[in-house]
Amino acid sequence: MAKKKMILDLDTGVDDALAIAYATAAPDVDLIGIVASYGNNTLDICANNSLKLLELLGQTQVPVYKGLPHSSTSDHFDVMQVSKDIHGNNGIGEVQLPEPKRQVEKESGVDFFIEAAHKYGKDLIIVPTGPMTNLAAAIEKDPEIVHLIGNVTFMGGALTVEGNVTDVAEANINQDAKAANTVLSSDLPQTMVGLDVTLRTLLTKKETQKWRDLGTKAGKAYADITDFYIDAYYNLDIDKNGCALHDPLAVGVALDPSFVTTIALHMKVNYGDKNYGRTIGDNSRLNDPNPNVNVAVNVDKDRYLKQFMSYLTGLFEKH
Numbered sequence: 001m002a003k004k005k006m007i008l009d010l011d012t013g014v015d016d017a018l019a020i021a022y023a024t025a026a027p028d029v030d031l032i033g034i035v036a037s038y039g040n041n042t043l044d045i046c047a048n049n050s051l052k053l054l055e056l057l058g059q060t061q062v063p064v065y066k067g068l069p070h071s072s073t074s075d076h077f078d079v080m081q082v083s084k085d086i087h088g089n090n091g092i093g094e095v096q097l098p099e100p101k102r103q104v105e106k107e108s109g110v111d112f113f114i115e116a117a118h119k120y121g122k123d124l125i126i127v128p129t130g131p132m133t134n135l136a137a138a139i140e141k142d143p144e145i146v147h148l149i150g151n152v153t154f155m156g157g158a159l160t161v162e163g164n165v166t167d168v169a170e171a172n173i174n175q176d177a178k179a180a181n182t183v184l185s186s187d188l189p190q191t192m193v194g195l196d197v198t199l200r201t202l203l204t205k206k207e208t209q210k211w212r213d214l215g216t217k218a219g220k221a222y223a224d225i226t227d228f229y230i231d232a233y234y235n236l237d238i239d240k241n242g243c244a245l246h247d248p249l250a251v252g253v254a255l256d257p258s259f260v261t262t263i264a265l266h267m268k269v270n271y272g273d274k275n276y277g278r279t280i281g282d283n284s285r286l287n288d289p290n291p292n293v294n295v296a297v298n299v300d301k302d303r304y305l306k307q308f309m310s311y312l313t314g315l316f317e318k319h
């Protein structure tokens with residue numbers, strides 16, 4: 001079977017770090033690049049975190065591109081205090097990794113999306129796990145790409161549960177609801193991996209201890225990074241039983257959609273004053289045929305967690 005070409009669009013972040021590891025470890029994927037976003041931290045810090053983690057995992061062949069520094073509806077971006085509380089001031093749980101030897105690419109992340117869409121077409125999967133500003137900008141620059149790209153599986157949104165920033169808005173969507181609406185309401189084939197399912201896949205210190213016990217650099221670093229996140233979940237009373245595997249679940253579902261059950265819908269995102277950031281079915285297209293967004297509403301969490309641990313432990317053994 002031909003390997004799928006994958007681009008991650010990350011605001012790296014602890015769970016983004018886990019997403020990088022999952023995409024690196026999965027045998028059926030060719031990670032062709034990472035586009036950096038703002039979100040859990042600033043664009044520059046998120047890009048640098050991705051470079052550091054790729055180096056830690058021996059993946060220096062994977063290029064990192066910078067996307068846009070803030071949403072199109074704002075002229076700047078400030079890191080939210082809650083992001084620092086959950087991911088640490090440096091985005092990766094206050095773990096100090098060596099400065100990367102590589103730089104980000106000169107080409108912009110937006111242009112990389114467009115180029116890859118034309119080059120790989122249906123073999124291309126894009127996995128955004130931060131704000132959708134970069135992908136929306138690519139669609140606006142070259143609308144044809146929505147008919148070329150094989151699939152976009154994104155972490156974001158909430159359909160059957162409440163949001164985590166407001167009653168209706170999930171954090172990634174909340175950063176740039178207008179961009180999210182551009183993507184969700186487009187003809188792109190999409191899978192939404194939102195809070196409906198990510199809050200059900202929890203990781204505990206029992207699992208991270210297995211990584212630490214490997215005695216490798218990556219095993220120890222990833223255990224420390226993730227333990228910071230598990231502690232934050234506990235201390236902020238988000239979940240006392242473990243941390244949610246938001247972003248790596250999106251990567252898992254992109255490669256194996258059978259991890260989740262979905263509802264097919266035409267979706268939209270509210271970006272006006274009312275219910276800002278809500279991801280919801282589009283009433284005006286309820287009777288249109290062939291809905292293009294598969295919204296995940298349930299997950300086989302035991303099978304997923306088994307796969308997640310098998311991939312990541314296998315990877316950290318070697319690095």
Ligand code: CA
Pocket residue numbers: 010011012013015016039040129130247
């Ligand atoms: Ca993220």
